[in-house]
Amino acid sequence: MIKSILQLMRRDVTRGVVGTILLKVGSGALAFALFSLAARTMSPDGFGIFATWLSVAQIAAVVGLVGQESLLVRFLNEYQVGDRPDLTKGVLLSSFKITSIAMLIVIAGIAIAANMRGDGWLLILAVSAYTAANAGVMLGSQIARSLVSILTGEGNREFFWRVIVVLFLLAMLLGHRQLDPAELMAVMTIAISVGLVAQIVSIARVLPDLRGTPARSETSRWRSSALHFWLASILEAANQYFDVILVYWMLDPVTAGIYFAASRLANIFAMLSAALYTFGARRLPSLYFSKNHQEFERTLQLMAEVTALCVVAGLAMIWIGGPYLLNLFGPHFTAQHSVLIVLAIGTAIQAAGGPSAAILQLTGHERIYVPVVAANVALRLVGFLILIPWLGVLGAAISATVSLALATIALNVLCRRRTGVDPSILVLLRFSALKRRNYAVRGADSSD
Template sequence: MSLSMRDRLVAILQRPDIRGMAGVIGVKVVMVVLNFTLIALAARALETDEFGYYSILFSAAGLLLITAAAGQELFVIRSWNEFVVRKDMGRIKGLFYFSVGLCTAASILVSAGFLPWVSWWYGWHTALAVTCFMVLSAVLQVSNHLLRTSISVAAGDGIGNVCQVTPAILYLAWCLVSAHDAHLTELFVFLSIGAFAGIVVHFVMMRRRVRKLFPAIASAKAVSDRLEWLARSARMWASNTLEAINQYVDVLIIGYLMSPTIAGAYFVTVRLANLFAAAADSINLFATRHFSRLYYQGDRQELARFLDSVAWITLAFIVLGLLAIAGGGYFALYFINEEYAVYYPELMVLCCGTAALAVARPCGSILMLTGYEGQYLRIIAASVTLRVIALFALIPHFGVMGAVVSTAASFVVAATMMRRAAKASTGLDATIVRLMAT
C-alpha cells in the first residue's frame, strides 16, 4: 500500500463521522448475529414443513407490516429533523399525533384482511399470533426510525431489534435443550412479546428526549399540516410497500409455485444474502440519521465530506462481505440445515445482486429525504414489476436458481436507476462511483 493511500485511510478513520459509524456497525453486527441465530434455531427446532410455513408467514407479515406502518418510518426522520432545526414545538407535537393515528388506522385495515386469510390456511390461534406480530412490528419499525434520528442508532434499531428477537431465541433454544416440540404459533407469540417490549422501551426513551429538548411541549398546541403530510406519507407508503414486495415476494411465489419446504430453503438463502448486505446497510442506517440533518442545515461542504466517508466504508464492506460469503457461505448453509448446502451457488448469485443494491441504498434514502419520493416510487415500481415477471417466467424452468437470477437482476437495475435519479435530482452521489472523481 502506498504512503498516500495509507495516509488517506488514516485520515478517513480519524473523522468524527467515521468514529460514530463504528458504533453503528457494532449495532448491526449484533443484529446480524441475533437474526442468524433465530434462523438457525428455527430451522432446527421446527419440522421441515413447519419451517417452510414459518418462512411464508414471516415473509407475508414482513411485507404487510411495512404497509401497516403507513410510510411513517422515513416521514418521522425527515419531519423530526426539519422541525427541530426550526424549533417548531407545535409541529413536533402534531407529528406524534399524526403518525400514531395514521399507523393505527393502517394497521387496522391491513389486519382486517390479513387475519381471515391466515386463519383460513393455518388456524385461528396461529392467525392471531402472526397478526399481533405484524401490527406490533409495524409500530416498532416506526419507533426504530424515530429514535435512530432523535437519539442514536443503538437506541432505535439496536434496542428495538434486540428486544424483538431475544424472547423467540430463548424459546427456541429451550425447545432444543429440553426436547420440547417447537410450535409455529408459540414462536410468533414470543416474537410479538419481544416487539411489544421494544415499543415500551422506545416510548420511555423518546418521552425523556422530547422533555429534555422541549420542556414546554406539554402546553404547546399541536399543529398538523394534514393534507401535506398525508400526501408525503402516501408517497413514502407506496415506495416502502413496493420495496417490501421487492424484499419478500419471492418467498411467497416460490411457496405458491413449488412447495413450502423449498420456500424455506430459499428463505434461508435470502436471509444469508441479506446478512452479507447488513454490514453495508449499517452504513445506510448511519447515513439516514445524519444526512437529513446536514441537508436541512445547508452545510454542503460537510455533506460532501460525509458522503465521501459513506462511499469509502461501503466499498470496504462490500469487498470484505463478498470474500466472507465466498469462503464461509457453504458452511453457514450447512450449519443451518445440511440439506440447504446445495444452494451455495444460488447464494453467491444472490449476493452479487444484494451487493449492487447495498452500494446504491443511500441514494434511495437521499431521494426519500429530499422530497423526491415520486422518483423513488417509480424506480421501485419498475424493479418490482421486472422481478415478479421474471420470477413467474424462470421459476417453473430453473427452480431456485431462476428465482435468485430474477432477484439479482432486479436489484442491479434498481441500483443503477437510484444512483442516476439521485445524481440528476439533487446533484448528490452516495455510491462508490463518487470516489473515482476524487
C-alpha cells in the same frame, strides 16, 4: 494501506458509520442465529410455513404504517432544525392516529385471509399480534432515532429482542423440543413488545414538554409525502419478503424455507445498506436542510469508503464460507451455495450503490423513487414466472439479482441528476482523480 485505514477510522463520521454498521451486523448475526435455530427446531415444512407467514407479517406491518415511519424521519428533522415544536407535536399526533386505524384494518385482513386458508386460530392470533408489535417498534424506532440515538432506535428494533428469542430457541434445541410456527411467532411477539416498551420510555424522557404547545398541521404536505413514502415502503418490503411468498406458492414450503435461508444470508449486504440508510437518515437531513453542503459531501465520501471495504470483505466471506453457513440451517441447505452466491451479488451491488434511496426520499424527491421500485418489483415478478419453472429456486435468485442491479443503477443515475450527489462507491474514483490532479499541479508549481 494500514495507515490509510487507521486515519479513516479516526474520523468522527467514520466512527458513526462503523458503529451503525456494527449494530446492524450484530442484529444480522442474531437474526441468522434465530432463523438457523428455528430451522433446527422445526420440521422442513414447519420452517417453510413460518418463513412465509413471517414475510406476510413484515409486509403487512409496512402496509399498516401507511408511510408514517418515513414521514416522521423527513419532518422531525426539518422541524427540529427550524425550531418548530408546534409542528413537531402536530406530526406526531397525526402519525399515531393514522397508524392506529390502519393497523386495525390490516390485522383484520390478515385474520380473514388466514381463516379462509384454514389456518388454526393460534397461528392467526400469533401472526396478528406479531404484525402489530412489529409495526409499533418500527414506528417507535424512527422517532427514537431522531430524538434519542441510533442505538436506542435500532437496538430495540432489531437487536435486543432477538437475544431473548435466540436464548429461547437454544433452550428448545437443547431440550430436543420441536416447535410449530405459532409458538415461535408468539415468543417473538412477546420479545419485541419488550423492545417497544423500552422505546416508549426512552422517547418520553427526551421529548420536549409539548403539553402547552398548540399542535399545528401541514396536512397537504404530510399527505402528499406520506403517500409516496407508503408506496415506496410497500415496494421495498415486497422486494425483501414477497420472494419467499412467491416461491412458497410456485414450488413448496420446503423450497420456500431454503430460499428464505439463502436470502437472509445474502442480506449481509442489505444490512450494510440498511446501516447506511440508518446513519444517513439521522445525519444527512439536518445537513441538507441547514445547507451545510461541504459536510454533506464529506459524510457521503466517508460512507463510500467504509462501504467499499465491507463489500469486498462480505463477498469473500460468502464465496468461501457460504457452505458452512448454510449447513447451520441443516444439511439439505448446503446444496444451495450457488443460489446464495447469486443473491449475494445482487445485494452487494445494491450496497455499493450507496444510500441513493435515502437521499432521494429525504431531500424531497420521493416521487421519482416510487416508479423505480415499482419497476423493480414488476421485473422480478416477471422473472419469477419465467425462470422458476425452468431453473427452480436458482431462477428466483437470478431474477432477484438482475432486477436489484438494474434498480440500483437507475436510482444512482436519478440521484446524481436530481441532487448532484453521487452516493455510490464510484465517488471514490472521482476523489482519487482529484487528488492526483492536485498533486500534479503542486508538482508543476514546485518545479517552476
